[in-house]
Amino acid sequence: MLRRLHSAPGLVAGLIVAFMAITGSVLSVQPVMDHFAVRSTTVAMNVAALANAVSTHLTGVERIVHAASGAVTAYYDGGKGVAAALIDPATGAVLGDYSPSPIFVFFTELHRSLFLGMNGRFASGMSALALAVLAVGGMLLLVKRLGGWRKIFVTVKGTISQRLHVELARIAIVGLLVSSLTGGYMSLTSFGVIASTSPVGQFPASVDGGTPALISSLSALQAVPLADLRELVFPYAGDPTDVFTLTTASGQGYVDQATGALLNFTPKSVGQSIYETLYMLHTGQGLWWFGALLGLAALCVPVLAVTGTSIWWLRRRNQIKVANNAGARHADTVILVGSEGNSTWGFAQVLHRALVNQGHQVHTGAMNDLATAYPAARHLLVLAATYGDGSAPTSANRFLSRMARFKPHPNLSFAVLGFGDRSFSHYCRFAQVSAAALAEKGMDQILPMATVDRQSPQAFAQWGQDLGGKLGNALALEHVPTFPPTISLSLASRTDFGMEVQAPTVVMRFTLPKREISHWWEHLAFGKTMSFQPGDLVGILPPGSPVPRFYSLASASGDGELEICVRKQTGGLCSEFLHNLQPGERIQAFVKANPDFRPRKGISPIVLIGAGTGIAPLVGFVRHNDRHRPLHLYFGGRDPASDFLYAPILGEAIADNRLAGLVTAFSRIVGGGYVQDRIREDGAAIRDLVSSGAQIMVCGGDKWPRALSKASIWRWPP
Template identity: 45%
Template sequence: MIRALHRWPGLLALALVTVLALSGAALSVFPAAERLSAPRPVAGQGVADLAARVAAAHPGLEEIRRSPSGTITAWWFDGGTPGSAVIDPATGADAGSADPNPVERWLTNLHRSLFLDDAGRLVMAAGAAALLVLSLSGAALVARRAGGWRHWFARLRGPWPGRLHVEMARVAVFGLALSGATALWMTASTFDLLPDGALRPAAPALVSGQTDFPLDRMAALRDMPVESLRKLSFPFEGDAQDVFTLSTETGTGLIDQGTGELLSWTGLTAWQQVSETIYMLHTGQGAAVLGLVLGLMALGVPAMGATGALVWAAGRRGRPRLRDNAPAARAQTVILVGSEGGSTWGFAATLARALREAGQAVHLAPMSAFDPARHPRAERFLILAATYGEGDAPASAKWFLDRLAGLAAAPQAPLAVLGFGDRSFPAFCAFAAKVERAARARGWASLLPMDTVDRQSPQDFARWGRALGTALGVPLELDHQPARPAAESLTLISRRDYGAEVQAPTAILRLALPKAGLWARIAGRGLTRFEAGDLLGILPEGSAVPRFYSVASGSRDGFIEIAVKRHPGGLCSGQLLSLEPGDRVQAFLRRNPGFHAGRGRAALILIGAGTGIGPLAGFIRANDRRRPVHLFFGMRHPDSDFLYERDLAAWHADGRLARLTTAASRGARPHYVQDALRAEAAQVIEAIRKGARVMVCGGRDMAQGVACTLEDILAPAGLTPAMLKERGRYAEDVY
């Protein structure tokens, strides 16, 4: 609900809110400029002295005003000719024209009404309302993503448009909410929708009937400092019954022109004080620094609009276009999808199509939209969930478990959970398993036991479909053909071969980046923007199912590099290791933000074995800031598969790599990276105590062995790998 409340005002009112924000940001400069350029009064100068000096310079003086930014302006009639000027309070002489700045006036009319008078004011009020809704809903979404209000500035992960969007929102959202709310207040006041709240000064019971009392001797003016003045209106010439009207920041008073006596005084009401404070907060008049700060925050609106649109577009691309999707309220079968890269949506669409052909009304939705109240006719819920990282929720399933935990009772309709993953990963279908356990703990009835699909296997999916059909009492054949991911053709530039002596052929393959258009570079699409640790999906010939390899370079390097080891019977590894320079391969990029080194200064402890050194080498290559990096690297034999040996020596020489510890499982003294860690336990503990981050890449057995070793090493310090992982200081890329 909050996400929809944030999304649609943002998309529908983006242009209007952008005009509102940019014009407001430009207007915020003028109060500060006026504050700096306004002539200053003499120290301790009172209103009486100022009025006497201006009246002497300008016969027929009618009014003196002081703006919140300090500019003093006078208006007069001299021989029937009106005049006005900005006044130097020290002399009473003219200091400049009183005519408004034409640029400021143009911007003000644009900001207030789009040059359309009252109709335009209403349109801009709608823009202010959209800005307020976006700010409040955005604040709620930031807090949700960060893990609560107390973690407002927690470290973010995910694709760059979403991270940039949230980073800007963290700084600007409350200022934008203030601007939107004050704009709505001022619009309501303009259209007399709010009470005035002003108390008029009481008419004096007795006026002296005299005139020409010296201005510099009037006590009411002499005791009032110029900094408190707002307006001084002079009596009409020749009317002995008229009086001076003095307005200040605390109230309004009437002064006898013949005696200088203060005849009456009315202070500002609480309502007036609130209204004036709101005017100050919105315009910056009287609070120039605050105005500039709010103006800077407003400049973030177009950037947040652009990144928000990119996030929305990415979400749209991740889902298929659903046809014949039954309304949520009429659906008999509800299919909820948890997907990171989009492939699970394809399986869900195949399932929905088969169930519709069986006579079911089917509603397909992301798991993040889970709300049983929307499905009063649901007879069953089917969850198709992939796993992100080490058992985390994928993009379209965020907050599902929180929503489930917050229900007063589990849905009456039974549930079946189907997990999607790769069995070679240790966290195979871990998120789906979490969903299954949480559902059972809440007492949610089971339609089928949880099942899994390995590596997008159509056979696994069809087998589960037949079991589902049996449970429903209908024949159900799920014939799913995985959509071939959109890929680009990459050309092999060079290769470095290793491992032949230990019967483990391995190669470092360097591929040329394809040419990309301007928009692709701006939007970061395809292979235009990536970091070491991201994943390169390779499409083997004769298969639509990609194989993923950790990237050992960044887009700034101008090439993409991976380390590949031949696996017995491996379709993709065999094809890759048969490539020669000039040969091509079909590939695409998948972001892996959970395994990026980041730009911080904290030390890195990198642990890898075999081809797991690939992304770790990429981190070291990109270490321009020379942050401390200690690499533990395991291999079979240093004479055979010491990957990146020459590169590591060069990086150590120029300070990108502080320390290298190797472990060879064959040779004179066989040992593994776990043994190397134990040998240097003291240094490891000291580095972690000082904030070092641990990053592990390699095979599943190696990663488990490293975790167990670190468990032992860190126990005396009261730390565990799990604790470090919760704090974002332990990351794994395991295959």
């Protein structure tokens, strides 16, 4: 429900909301320009002195207006109608003619009413409401995804569009809420739903009517400092019975031009005070820096509209249709899917197809579609992803509430397979909760709950074998994820290591091709070349296999080449293919962003720990350490004469201060010791680095410390 509430207004009103945001951002420039155009003064001039000075310089003055920006404008009889002049607030002297900017006049009317009168004002008000709904809904979705308000600022995973959408929303959310809510309030006042003005005080029944005194001597005007003035309307020339109309920050009244007495003063109403405050917040008039921030926030809206539409379109495109889907009441096997981004549906489709091929009548649906009963079913298989930090995904957020009316028959058994990411503290939490809820219904478990980490095809295939064994079927579950289109890359050069120590390793450099762009959207999606950073992943498709193998990148796209480091694995389809590759030969590959494996921004120290080929992305970080932040590298190999990977580059980095320190461990050198022992010995120094904000980054096999037995420690510099 929350996602639909967030998506629907965005898709329906996205264009007009983006348009209103753009016009609003243009208008936010006006208070900034007004602020810097107004002469600042510390002179405490009162209204009587100002009005007297203005009337001395200009004849036929009708009124003086003091704007929130501090600008003072006098309107007078120019001979051919009313003219306007800018006034020096310190002296009352005329600075020059005044005329409003035609650009801001145009955009003001466009923003308020689209030049459509009251119908346009209604559309403007509705766009403000839509923006408020989008902002609130998006904020609640983000909180749900991240696992609570306390984690609102943690790093977000996902595609470029998803990350950009979230980061911009976090930056702009407060400004967008202020703009939308204040804009909605002002729209309601324009239709009279909310009062925005104070009642006008009754015109004085009687005035002195004597000879007008000098303006500078009028006591009521002397008592008002210029800072409090909003508007002063002069009496009609030659009419001693007319009065000054004085509007200040606190209300409105009349001033007798003969005696200087304040007559019939009416205090400003609460409604007008609220309106003026919200008007200031919405327009930035009188609060120019806040208006500038609102303008910057408004500029995020068009980008949010584009990225939001992209996220919605990708979600719709990735929806999977299940073939041969039996009815829920007649199926002998029911598969229920809990998914956030539709990836779990791909696994469900593979399972569905395998069971159908074994002769089962299978129904696959969302966990939210849990029926009251499945009369013919014998097996209930639940594939449940976990959203964010332990929450239910979109297609399963009503599953637990529906369990209250679920009545399984005695012969129905179940199995739960959880999908998640072990980097989250509540790994597969929702799957665990779902399994417990099903067990409470008294059903037998076909298998203990299993998990799939980061969409591992191998873990899924193993679960299929275990399930097939229990069902009496041979289930070969080969899930092939959907990957981006590949690009052909030519091997430019290679450097071989490790032959002498039976650990063949090769550093490979591929030329980046220029990509021909035929559509504007391709340019937005791909640019002119593949775009990547050190630590990102390249997926390589070996001949004869649709499943890519991923390798960490040691280069950035700005280097002009794609560099990886590959160790040959006996029987490894892709590693053997790459080790046999010669310069000029080609591979099919694509790049996958890996934003979770990046140095944090700033200049705090980083401790880099890499084993074998795991040094590749770490070397990439060192290469691009142009700010010379302290990087301390621990590297483990077998023999410095055979597999000291990237030795020349590391030596150069030490020399030019891109690398602060290097500790190496080679297991085939006599001397003994382990890399982890040296880390332990350097523990005090590392703790000091961490206490000063250092980041620790590790790359290599999960069991790399055990592989570095009998390590001899080489330090650089010696």
